[in-house]
Amino acid sequence: MPSLLELLRPDRRLALHLPVHGRGAALPPLMQRLLRQSPGSWDLPELPEIGGPLESHGAVATSQARLAEAMGFDHCWFGVNGATGLLQAGLLAMAQPGEAVLLPRNAHRSLIAACELGGVMPVFLPVPFFADRGHAGAMTAEGLRQSLDPWPDPGRPIAGAVLVHPTYHGYSAEIVELIELLHSRGLPVMVDEAHGTHLAFNAEQDSPVSALVAGADLVVHSLHKSAPGLAQTAVLWHRSQRLDHERVQRSLARIQTTSPSSLLLASCETTLDWLLSSRWTSLFEARRHQANQLIHALREQGVLFHPSDDPLRLILATGQIGVSGLDADEFCMRQGVIAELPEPLCLTFCFGFARHRGLAKRLQRIWQALAREGDGVPLPVIPDPPLQSTSIPELTPDEAQRLPHCIRPLAECADQIAAELICPYPPGVPLLVPGERISAERSQWLQSQHQRWPVQVPGMVKVLA
CATH class of the missing domain: 3.90.100.10 (Orn/Lys/Arg decarboxylase, C-terminal domain)
Known part of the structure; x- marks a missing residue:
């Protein structure tokens, strides 16, 4: 078995997985320039001129204030242990021990860990389920309305709500209506938009709306899952109307490291500045256009995809030709293509922001080989899980x-x-x-x-x- 260090060598396989910078090819230009400097020169502590996400002085504090103002928020904090740490801090800021929080059934496991840490009761709200794909869809306003009528009673106060938009697979929720409905019930709302950072920096009218403009009180963006930052980088945006700034700051101090990586902090700043530039807008629209062209060309050749609201997520419908997504993933690896998410009925690729020459022909050959391996009989669908109503655990x-x-x-x-x-x-x-x-x-x-x-x-x- 090779060592970890050996596994970090350059790799010729196509990286259709996270992080979306494609092994560095799509990192912001300034970050690429920094990484060409003497290795380790950027491995610095919280020097006074640098500071950290929770400090009031230094370059990090200045960048956070500048970016919060640019995005129309009261505060923002950089995160260096991924969206996970920021989601956990946000939930712990909303709900005190002994309280409850509304979570969609497709909430990330990091939020369950936050409930464990804070003694918080999760109240689960149902989301649609796609039996032909075997995974959850996005919450609808009507579905939420039905879940809240009658009002769930966990035997303790409900302090806030979390939404997921978009999902891992790129399905978009009716985010404006959802937030308005929860606000009308007096609840602050945090949105896990880890897979939709690019929505907040996209001017196209036909794209889904970001939670940043939909009125959310807290929004968590991953800067490597749907933006071209380094792994573990993220940002938390905060509006203070319904949630006190000091509570968020204290929660961040409980969860975040006291020794943040200066390299990752620089990646947060550089990535957000890159996303706000006109060059990024042109690059993103070109990439989205290429993804749509790729999907169209492959469908013309008989390749089957499940629809998604995000053309940068390609959901290969392997189950429809009698092949498990798990088996398809192993086959792709042998063919030099690394996918993002294998599941029993499908295989999801993350198109990302790096260019991959010859990708259409390569995926077409893979599909044709998979079709020969399968018997052409679709695999049985996965029945809906018995989770189609509001669910309250009996114990936290x-x-x-x-x-x-x-x-x-x-x-x-x-x-x-x-x-x-x-x-x-x-x-x-x-x-x-x-x-x-x-x-x-x-x-x-x-x-x-x-x-x-x-x-x-x-x-x-x-x-x-």
């Missing part, structure tokens, strides 16, 4: 994980309370959360998922003893 996740537990086969877990998370990663969307009671229908559905995805969905699960 932290309570459930502190109590004595035992390990049982999924088939023997009906009517038991879960003591662990079941969460395929990626995409990091929990299928079972500690504290939830496992119904017979849920147990059967999880067993079917285990048959399709044994590595990601275990056949044994911890439940309360």
